[in-house]
Amino acid sequence: MTGDQTKDSFVRRLRASADLSAEDEHAIRRLPITLRRPRSGEQFISTGDRPSACCLIVDGFVIRSKVVGDGNRQVLSFHQPGDIPDLQSLFLHVLDHDLSTIGETVLGFIPHSPLRKLIKDRPSIAEILWRDTLIEAAIFREWICNVGQRPAPNRLAHLVLELYTRLKMIGRTDGLSFRFPATQLVLGEAIGVTPVHVNRVVQDLRSQEIIELEKGTVTILNEETLRNLADFDPLYLHLNPSL
Amino acid sequence: MRFYFDIRDDFYAATDHDGVNLPTVDAARKEGSDIAASIARDLFRSSGSRVVVTVRNDERPLFELTLTLTQADFGSDAP
Numbered sequence: 001m002t003g004d005q006t007k008d009s010f011v012r013r014l015r016a017s018a019d020l021s022a023e024d025e026h027a028i029r030r031l032p033i034t035l036r037r038p039r040s041g042e043q044f045i046s047t048g049d050r051p052s053a054c055c056l057i058v059d060g061f062v063i064r065s066k067v068v069g070d071g072n073r074q075v076l077s078f079h080q081p082g083d084i085p086d087l088q089s090l091f092l093h094v095l096d097h098d099l100s101t102i103g104e105t106v107l108g109f110i111p112h113s114p115l116r117k118l119i120k121d122r123p124s125i126a127e128i129l130w131r132d133t134l135i136e137a138a139i140f141r142e143w144i145c146n147v148g149q150r151p152a153p154n155r156l157a158h159l160v161l162e163l164y165t166r167l168k169m170i171g172r173t174d175g176l177s178f179r180f181p182a183t184q185l186v187l188g189e190a191i192g193v194t195p196v197h198v199n200r201v202v203q204d205l206r207s208q209e210i211i212e213l214e215k216g217t218v219t220i221l222n223e224e225t226l227r228n229l230a231d232f233d234p235l236y237l238h239l240n241p242s243l
Numbered sequence: 244m245r246f247y248f249d250i251r252d253d254f255y256a257a258t259d260h261d262g263v264n265l266p267t268v269d270a271a272r273k274e275g276s277d278i279a280a281s282i283a284r285d286l287f288r289s290s291g292s293r294v295v296v297t298v299r300n301d302e303r304p305l306f307e308l309t310l311t312l313t314q315a316d317f318g319s320d321a322p
Contacts, residue, residue, distance in 0.1 A: 194278045203255065
């Protein structure tokens with residue numbers, strides 16, 4: 001993979017939610033990047049670390065998580081190709097959460113200094129990244145509502161639609177199916193229920209022919225019922241830059 | 244120690260084939276009660292009334308946790 005292709009998903013994602021000029025795109029594509037392939041499940045950045053580079057997900061998935069009190073892990077967000085989950089390390093120097101891969105993942109590390117220079121030289125890119133950070137905050141707000149208010153099947157339904165909508169934006173869906181290698185343990189950590197309960201929810205939604213989770217692939221069987229169950233309004237993803 | 248949590252409720256029953264590693268039987272009791280309480284929240288809203296979690300280790304069943312919702316209606320002439 002050449003350095004240029006590694007930024008395709010990033011450029012594509014930024015374009016989906018902001019207007020990116022040809023010059024800005026060119027500047028992004030010129031950023032130096034070092035590729036790494038961590039093993040599946042590897043925690044590659046931990047709380048307390050001081051990263052000197054930001055990691056762009058070139059392929060695969062990353063989870064952001066925190067370990068609470070007696071060792072239970074809360075998954076805070078899922079990140080997909082094109083995301084830079086530790087962009088904040090440019091300004092908040094010590095990480096306050098952990099980042100781990102799920103499944104086969106390719107990460108591209110972009111050193112802080114050229115990224116900082118890019119932001120200083122091109123205010124339009126600074127604006128786009130600021131907007132991106134705001135969208136990330138909107139997603140966190142939605143997750144608080146999801147985990148705090150909805151019953152477990154509705155939480156999972158909402159999560160599935162969020163993943164589907166965001167993956168569709170970067171062309172990583174196949175009809176109503178998408179690859180997503182999270183185990184039921186990880187899904188439970190994201191929606192705040194035990195793996196045994198996730199299993200019950202998954203079986204329930206399967207028997208009602210709403211969604212199917214099998215071998216790392218999620219398939220939406222009945223989109224309308226799923227949307228009603230999830231109470232899903234994609235507004236918070238702010239995918240349309242013209243709005 | 245590996246513990247397994249089988250569940251049985253008004254609509255559904257499942258045997259846990261995966262299990263979870265936990266340090267003590269007391270930790271398994273906590274995990275079991277979390278499972279029962281979290282399933283009960285969904286179940287009781289959809290008119291179910293009972294969830295049973297059977298906790299096993301690799302050799303034998305250890306104990307069973309049951310959560311039941313009961314409702315006592317007062318007459319219509321109640322204040």
